[in-house]
Amino acid sequence: AMDGAPPPASPAGLSAFVAVSQLLGLTLLVTTGAWLGRYRGGVAWHSPLQFNAHPLCMVLGMVFLQGDALLVYRVFRNEAKRSTKALHALLHGLALVIALVGIIAVFESHRTKGIPNMYSLHSWCGMAAFVLYLLQVRAGETLAPPSRGKKCSTSDNPVSPQWLLGCGFFLFPGASFSLRGRYKPQHIFFGISVFVLSIASCLLGITEMLLFKLR
Secondary structure (H helix, E strand, O other): OOOOOOOOOOOOOHHHHHHHHHHHHHHHHHHHHHHHHHHOOOOOOOOHHHHHHHHHHHHHHHHHHHHHHHHHHHHOOOOOHHHHHHHHHHHHHHHHHHHHHHHHHHHHHHHHHOOOOOOOHHHHHHHHHHHHHHHHHHHHHHHOOOOOOOOOOHHHOOOOOOHHHHHHHOOOOOHHHHHHHHHHHHHHHHHHHHHHHHHHHHHHHHHHHHHHHHO
């Protein structure tokens, strides 16, 4: 909808869907933490348990928080666009930071134990998901136009420092709305695709850990 237009009504069953998704997400986090604590010795940074921070961070960042970020515009569709944009960016930013901590954990753990990096299908799928997610978030924040009648400012893009580049796109008269219209479908498609790839990568990684444990 254009700025100033009345927001569409929430689809039937959205509240139930969101509630179930949050319950499943929290259950996933709790069971992952319990599994790591009971069967993998727990999580610690400067110790042989450093690797265990990787699955916990990736599930929290790339699955739970990324999923919540994708739901923001649906759940808060009746709220001010500026507020929903800020929350959307905040959740994506937190997901990126937490996922980065998880990636650092696995690389540091491999370096300490002398294990090579990027040796499995999970490694490459996971890294591809993270890089694509990083590019998707940055592109989305850069190309998100300011509201009609407003000048571009840092508050319009609270996470990405590339808002200056976004201003360059929208200095041309009429470019902002046409650019948003062209880019929005791609942004949604790639966002969902990266989310699915992230889930698949997490499943591959957990399966890999279980297989190594059974050896």
